[in-house]
Amino acid sequence: MANVEQIFKKYDVNRDGHMSTAELEAALKELKVVPTKGLIEVLMKQYDVDGNGQLDLQEFTRLVGDLKHFGSADPQELLETFRKIDKDGSGFISPEELKTGLKHFFGDEPVTDEIVQWVIDGADKNADGRIDIAEFAQYIHVLEK
Incomplete structure (x- = not known):
């Protein structure tokens, strides 16, 4: 390219x-x-x-x-999902935003701080305590496998 x-x-x-x-x-x-x-x-x-x-x-x-990090994911779907979780529009998913976003997937089950930290630890490759779109895309790609 x-x-x-x-x-x-x-x-x-x-x-x-x-x-x-x-x-x-x-x-x-x-x-x-x-x-x-x-x-x-x-x-x-x-x-x-x-x-x-x-x-x-x-x-x-x-x-x-x-x-380059989106892999086989649909870019529009991936970005729309990211933007739904990134409530403040900062371009990053904070731990608080992640916790709120995960509640959608967990239903009635509580989303603990430990679960949020586990996801951040798995997705946050640059260790800045938040998830950017590239990290999000890579993490979703790993989950799909």
């Missing part, structure tokens, strides 16, 4: 240093990702850090880096 900067420059057709949703759609095709409208919306919500409705090179680089 071409490097990220080359892909960015190739699809930033108006050369403004930003990738619009239409430009992102074309770039995703080259990256072998099916660019549905829903996926593009959720990618913009997750990666458009400055909120200008476009991706700059740094934001696009982060997106491409994270996509």
